[in-house]
Every structure is written in C-alpha cells, then in structure tokens.
Amino acid sequence: MTDFFFMHLRDEILLDPNPMHERLVADAAREGLLDVAYHTVDSPVGSLLLAATEEGLVKVAFDRQDHDAVLSELAASISPRILRAPSRFEEVVRQLAEYFDGERQTFDVPLDFRLARGFRRAVLDHLPEIAYGHTESYAQVAAAAGSPKAVRAVGTACALNPLPVVVPCHRVVRSDGSYGQYAGGEEAKRVLLTMEAA
Numbered sequence: 001m002t003d004f005f006f007m008h009l010r011d012e013i014l015l016d017p018n019p020m021h022e023r024l025v026a027d028a029a030r031e032g033l034l035d036v037a038y039h040t041v042d043s044p045v046g047s048l049l050l051a052a053t054e055e056g057l058v059k060v061a062f063d064r065q066d067h068d069a070v071l072s073e074l075a076a077s078i079s080p081r082i083l084r085a086p087s088r089f090e091e092v093v094r095q096l097a098e099y100f101d102g103e104r105q106t107f108d109v110p111l112d113f114r115l116a117r118g119f120r121r122a123v124l125d126h127l128p129e130i131a132y133g134h135t136e137s138y139a140q141v142a143a144a145a146g147s148p149k150a151v152r153a154v155g156t157a158c159a160l161n162p163l164p165v166v167v168p169c170h171r172v173v174r175s176d177g178s179y180g181q182y183a184g185g186e187e188a189k190r191v192l193l194t195m196e197a198a
Contacts, residue, residue, distance in 0.1 A: 035079035045188040056110030062184040105132035115162040123157035130171040
C-alpha cells in the first residue's frame with residue numbers, strides 16, 4: 001500500500017507545490033517514509049531531474065532520459081518511497097543557477113554515489129579534478145583512474161554517470177577533441193563546454 005501510494009501520488013502533484021503537499025512531504029520525512037526526494041529545474045541544457053537521499057544528491061537526469069523512467073529506476077534501485085520535495089533542493093538549485101550564470105566553477109553539495117561502484121566510481125572521483133574550462137581525453141582519464149588500458153570503460157562510466165553537470169563528465173572528450181557521447185546529447189555537451197570555455 002505504501003509503495004503504491006508513493007509511486008502514484010507523484011503523478012497527481014507534479015505541478016506547483018501546495019500547502020497540503022508540503023505537509024505530506026514533512027510528515028513523510030518525519031516518519032522516515034521519504035527515502036528519495038526529487039525536483040525538476042529548467043536549465044540551458046533543458047529540464048533537469050534532481051533526486052536526493054538523506055546522504056546527498058544521488059541523481060541528475062536530462063529530459064531526454066525520460067524523467068518518469070528515471071524515477072522508476074530509482075524506485076527499483078533505491079526505494080519506491082519517492083516524493084517531489086522542492087524545498088530539499090534549494091542549495092543545489094542555487095549552485096546550478098550560479099554555474100549556468102558563469103559565477104561558479106565547482107559544486108559544493110553532499111553527493112550520494114551509491115549508483116556507481118568499482119572502476120566507474122574511480123572515474124567519477126577523478127572528474128571534478130578536470131579544471132573548469134578544460135578537457136581530458138578518455139585515455140587520460142583511464143590513466144588517472146588507475147587503469148590506462150580501460151579507455152572504453154571510461155566511456156561507459158561517463159555515459160552512466162548518475163550525476164552529470166555536477167560531476168563533470170562533459171569535460172571528457174575523444175583524443176581528437178571531438179565530443180563523443182553524452183547522456184544529455186551532443187548539443188548539451190557542446191553548450192556546457194562552450195559556456196565553460198568562455
């Protein structure tokens with residue numbers, strides 16, 4: 001009953017928050033029934049879905065990844081107790097706005113890396129070390145992550161990065177300088193790299 005309630009309630013309250021919904025979120029959090037909070041924000045690369053656990057931001061997803069499908073995946077991999085809770089994301093939203101306005105180069109918010117393990121996690125740990133406005137090749141990232149021959153695995157780690165933009169996989173490019181694949185699409189990657197280069 002509870003699982004069904006949380007997964008289907010979001011469809012009815014997807015629009016502007018209201019006092020009843022805010023009370024529901026507060027009650028669910030107080031009772032320990034809110035495992036994953038989410039919110040969507042507009043950005044220069046389209047609508048972004050933000051999801052967080054008590055530990056920190058756990059997922060950033062682009063519109064082209066189908067936000068409903070992403071929420072279903074989070075329900076299966078973390079918990080079906082999911083509610084839209086915009087107030088939980090005020091700091092993340094503020095930092096994203098500063099980043100897109102060119103006023104911020106790194107993010108300082110708690111992150112939950114439970115969706116990345118092993119070598120993929122090693123790659124994600126390295127990505128914030130790539131300076132704003134700079135890029136590294138997949139081969140350079142493989143070497144930095146401790147497995148110089150794992151170039152394809154770096155590509156997979158970047159493609160499956162659960163926290164794009166915040167953990168900057170867009171700064172990883174092919175050895176010839178071309179963009180390569182990106183979860184948000186090539187245009188989103190171009191926008192981010194062009195913005196940072198400016």
